[in-house]
Amino acid sequence: MILITTAMMAEARPIIKALGLKCIDKGINLYENNDFVLKVTGVGIAECAADTGWAFGRYNDITGAVNIGVAGSKDHKKGDVIIADTVLQASTGHIFVPDVLYGTKFKGARVVTHDSPELNGKNGEVHDMEAYGFVRAAYPHLTTDKIAVVKIISDGADADTQIVTAADVTGLVESNIDNIVEFVRSFAEYCSEEKFTVDISLHEQKIAEVFRLTVSQREILKKELMNCAVYYGALPDVSKLIPQPEAKKSENARAFEAFIEQMRRNENCIPIEIAKPVLQKRRFFDRIYVEDAVLNHPSTQRVIQKFKNASVIKIPHYKSVFNVGRQNITAQKYRKNLILAKATGQLVYKGSDYCNAFGFDKFYYCSTVMGCAYGCEYCYLAGIYNSANIVAFVNTEDFFAELERECGDEPSFVCCSYDSDIIALDSVLDTVGAWLDFAKKHENITLEIRTKSTNVAAFECEPIPNVIIAYTVSPESASREFEPSSPPLRARILAARKLCDAGWRVRLCMEPILYPVVNIEEYFALADEIAHDAAQRKYEDVVVGEFRMNRQCFARIAQLLPNSKLFHNPFYYNDGTFVSYNGASEAVKMISERIRMNCDVKVVEFEYSADNKEHT
The missing domain is CATH 3.80.30.30 (pyruvate-formate lyase- activating enzyme)
Incomplete structure (x- = not known):
């Protein structure tokens, strides 16, 4: 079910009619059918947040949420429809970044939420009084790709008057209703994409009863049942299991262990059908997020010029996109976006014990890029990052300076492509050449560049003795x-x-x-x-x-x-x-x-x- 919120009834009426929603409670303006629930929240950030949270408390099957309403802008035309690529609370500067992984014909823009009506702002901004309250209330319940904000410009650059009546609002929504309905239906389809599912509850219950399992044994059983289902596509045949009420606790424990061993070998198991997700691939880097501090950096501009059709979205810090929790990493692997930023703090780290130092006492790694273009299933990055997007730090000179301080003149082993594949991304980021130049100047540093890429363009030069290209x-x-x-x-x-x-x-x-x-x-x-x-x-x-x-x-x-x-x-x-x-x-x-x-x-x-x- 998709939750739709609007601030005013004037915004809701055309949507209610187009989706065929029925009134559930007129006193609180609640409407629904089998696929959608619409709540009119009232105007204001607090009102929207409270009613959005209330809706999640009432309905436990909400798979996505969208806020739809009118908003002002001095740059967009009246009647334009935009989708929020960032939502900013004006009073605090807090920012939320919806992860738009699905296709939409709406233009992206920053939505700024105010405590009172506002129209003035930076170029391209859209101003409302509810969006930030909505996203913050929805965020604890949904991943960032399942939260959307859609705004129709009611008082734009070409508006004759700043006064907008309820009839005007309804008219604006009605004039765009076909596009809005198309969006919410496709959004609902995206949010309900079939996920990997296997129900082990009946098997768990029957086996637990037969062997009289303890709480800790049931936890072991759950894990083993899932392993069997995933690896073998099967579950044990429990139809012939017979409880032994006279058996001692130790006898049951031994019998359970034997049962688990059989299951691990796929003995006495029956094949099952498992639904798996089907994700639609799209072109990488449709969106490029850029920190305000590096917008005019030469490397930033060079990358942007390579993706002239991409949406460039300004953000205060890369962590507001990359580090935020509740991202849909699995979907992002197929729909990666790029984040350009400046690295600060510690830039060089001692090599991990999980990695090979090849006999060097001084072993370091550093990441001018975080996140990989490939997304291999066994990769550890999904376990340490909240996002499958790619962060590229444009201040590579700062990494080189810190490496010089750490390594000095001593023999050192440096890995620069552990948390990414910089060769695979070199046609976009142009970083390999900078690393090769660094290696030429520091013969005491053995530089390893790990890759699966077949891009060898950067190496069409004289070989550098202290550079190793490592192919997985x-x-x-x-x-x-x-x-x-x-x-x-x-x-x-x-x-x-x-x-x-x-x-x-x-x-x-x-x-x-x-x-x-x-x-x-x-x-x-x-x-x-x-x-x-x-x-x-x-x-x-x-x-x-x-x-x-x-x-x-x-x-x-x-x-x-x-x-x-x-x-x-x-x-x-x-x-x-x-x-x-x-x-x-x-x-x-x-x-x-x-x-x-x-x-x-x-x-x-x-x-x-x-x-x-x-x-x-």
């Missing part, structure tokens, strides 16, 4: 399933060969090893191909690393991706600090040995453990 390679089937937006394996290997043959130091990274989710034979086939290739050209080394992830990060991604085999399967283990797969370490050893048997390339095994083991 996965078996073709794993790449198709878990890296669907990335270039195919064959294209990555061809790019790696080209750079290696040109004299660049090239590292091949077979990580993360996703065995046993991915069959070991597929990794052996890739290992054989790499060994054959390495026998003909001089690669820097080959890294073979197990899947490993911080425990909290893994748990968050598992919640975001309820249909992922990588995060819902019977194989993973958790040692309290990090998560990997049973058998992963053994797989790393077997794959590494397979490569060593067929060529003399240096193979670096990486397994995360308490003492951070590395084997060469």
Whole structure:
């Protein structure tokens, strides 16, 4: 159900008629049908916030919310319809950014909410008295892409008078009613996109009764049932389970453990049908958010010129878009937007224990870009960021200055492409060249640029001895399933060969090893191909690393991706600090040995453990 709010009855009448809504309570101006509920809130930020919150309290099936009403502007024409790309509270400066991931014919504009009628403001702004109260009341209940504000300009630059009557308001809504109805229906369709669903409640109840499970055992059961449903597409056959009322507690516990082990092997399970989401892809960077402080920065203007059809939206700080909670990361992966900003505070960090330092005592990473164009399923970024959008910091010179201070003249290993793939984004951001220039000036710093991209344009220059291009390679089937937006394996290997043959130091990274989710034979086939290739050209080394992830990060991604085999399967283990797969370490050893048997390339095994083991 979609919640629609208006401030006045004059705004609501045409919408009520067009959607066929019935009056539920005339005293509080409440109207609804099976798909929509409309609440007239009254004029003012407090009134709108209170009634919007009340509606969420009454209806527990609201999937999206839209505020529709008239507003003033000195720049837009009377009758223009806009959709809010930002909502600002004038009295506090607080800002809310609706995430418009769906198609709309309405122009975007900033809506500024005031405590009293206002028309004057900055260029392009629209002024009302309700929008901020609406979005703040809806935000605790919905993700940012399910909250929309639509305004019809009632007193614009071409208006003859500032006095707008109720009849005028109704007329403005009526004249735009076809577009408004089209929008709310398409918005409703977007908000009700079929999600991954599997009902395990009946299985859970029956199994819990049979084995007389404790609360903690039921939690284990829920997780195992979801893992079985996602990984095998099946659930255990509970029709033959018979309670044993005379069994002792210890006997029930052993029987339950045996039952779980059977389920993990997909024994005595029945296939089930699972609904999965279907997302419509759209062009990346339809919207470019720009911090006020960097609007006139040369790098900002250079990027904007490349996307002349994009909406450029000014924001006070990148965190008001990127860091805010309740974003729909899964949908954003297919509909990424770009944020241009200035990085402040600490810019350089010590390398993580989950990553390979390759023998360097000084190991750092820094991110001139946060967020990746590819969105691979196993990527840890979804576990540490609230957004799948991409932040590009335009002040790269500040990163270089801090690296100079941290590294000094000592041998150092620096990774500049861990939290993104800067080579994949180089045609947009032009950052790789700056990093190469930095490396030329600092021979003591070994710079690793990690990538899956086949874009080699930035490297059509004299090779730099202290730069390593590290290509992530996965078996073709794993790449198709878990890296669907990335270039195919064959294209990555061809790019790696080209750079290696040109004299660049090239590292091949077979990580993360996703065995046993991915069959070991597929990794052996890739290992054989790499060994054959390495026998003909001089690669820097080959890294073979197990899947490993911080425990909290893994748990968050598992919640975001309820249909992922990588995060819902019977194989993973958790040692309290990090998560990997049973058998992963053994797989790393077997794959590494397979490569060593067929060529003399240096193979670096990486397994995360308490003492951070590395084997060469």
